[in-house]
Ligand code: GLY
Ligand code: MN
C-alpha cells in the first residue's frame with residue numbers, strides 16, 4: 001500500500017464526517033446508516049454475481065470486500081463499523097479489518113448480515129443501502145436531499161482520494177504498456193486482455209468497468225466488449241479502453257495504436273493526441289465543462305479538415321452536426337468511486353440539474369470545474385458505418401471525401417482518454433504522469 005495514506009486518511013475522514021453532518025442536519029436525522037450491500041444472486045441458482053460495494057461505503061474506508069457490513073455515523077461520536085465475518089468453511093471469508101484506518105472506527109465483528117442489522121441503532125436514520133438490505137429488516141430510505149448533499153461534495157476529492165486515484169492510474173498505465181506490447185506481438189483481443197489483467201494483477205470483476213479491446217474495425221464500436229479469441233490477419237490498429245481499481249477508486253484510460261505501416265492512421269492519432277492535450281490544458285477552475293466539450297467539436301472539425309476528410313468549414317461542420325458523426329459521445333465525465341461518478345449534472349448541494357447543450361445528448365458533465373474535481377478528457381474520432389450512412393444520405397454528402405473516409409474504416413477509430421485533476425493552478429494529468437513512470 002502507498003506510504004502516505006496513513007497520514008492523509010484522518011483528514012479525509014474528517015471531511016467525509018463533516019459533509020455527513022451537514023446532510024443529516026437537513027431533516028434532521030440522528031444517524032447515517034450505510035450498508036455495503038450484498039452480491040445479487042443468480043436466478044434459480046446457488047451462485048452470486050460479483051460483489052460491488054456501495055460507493056458511499058467505500059467513501060468512508062478502503063474496504064471493498066465487506067458484504068453485509070454497515071457503517072454507522074452519529075454526529076459527535078466515533079464512527080462504527082459493523083463488520084460481517086461469517087463462520088464459513090466453503091468460502092474465503094473477508095479478512096478482519098486491519099491497516100491505517102481501523103483505529104478511527106469502533107469495530108464490531110458479527111457472523112451474519114442479520115446480526116449486523118440487529119446492531120444498528122434505533123432512531124431517525126437516513127439509510128444509504130442497496131435495496132437488498134431492506135429484506136434484512138432495515139428499510140433503505142435514501143432521502144433525496146441527503147443524497148444530493150453527499151453527491152455534491154463527493155465531486156471534489158480529498159488529498160487521500162487523489163493519492164488512491166494516482167495509484168489506480170499507475171496500475172492502469174502499467175497494464176496498458178503490457179497490452180500495447182501484446183498488440184505489437186500479434187496477439188488476439190483475448191490475448192491482449194489477458195496481458196492487461198496479468199500486468200494489472202486484477203481480475204475482470206475487480207476492474208472498474210468492462211475493458212474494451214478492439215482491433216481494426218472493432219475500434220468503431222464505442223462499447224465493444226467482445227474478445228475475439230484468434231488474431232486477425234493484420235494488426236492495423238488497437239483501441240483499448242481499460243481502467244484499474246485502487247481501494248475502490250477507479251481509473252479510466254484509453255489509448256489507440258497504429259500497427260506497422262499504418263502511417264496515415266498514425267498521423268490522425270498524432271493530431272487527436274495534440275488536440276486532447278490542448279483540452280486537458282483547459283481543465284482549470286472556472287472552466288465550463290460543456291463549453292470545453294463544444295470547443296472540442298471545433299478542434300476536431302479542424303482535424304477532419306486538416307486530414308482532408310471534410311471539405312466544409314470547421315464552423316459549418318460543428319453547426320450542421322457533421323462533427324457528431326465522427327465524435328458521437330461526450331468529452332468525458334466525473335470519475336472517482338465510480339467510473340462515471342455522481343453529480344455530473346448537479347446544480348448545487350441542494351440538487352437540481354444543469355441541462356446538456358442542445359444537440360449533445362451523450363455529454364455526462366455539465367458543471368463548471370472546481371479545484372479538486374477529477375474528470376476524464378476523452379475525445380474520439382471514429383468511422384462508424386451506421387452514422388456514416390446517415391451522413392451519406394443527408395444534405396452534407398458532397399462535403400465529405402468518401403474515398404478517404406472509406407479507406408479509414410479499416411482502422412475503426414481513435415479515442416485518447418486521460419483522468420485529469422482540476423487544481424487551483426495547472427491541471428494534474430494523473431494518467432500521463434502514470435505513463436511517464438512506466439516509461
Ligand atoms: N470506459 C468508459 C468510459 O470511457 O466512459
Ligand atoms: Mn471515460
Ligand code: MN
Nearest residue numbers: 241252253417
Ligand atoms: Mn474509458
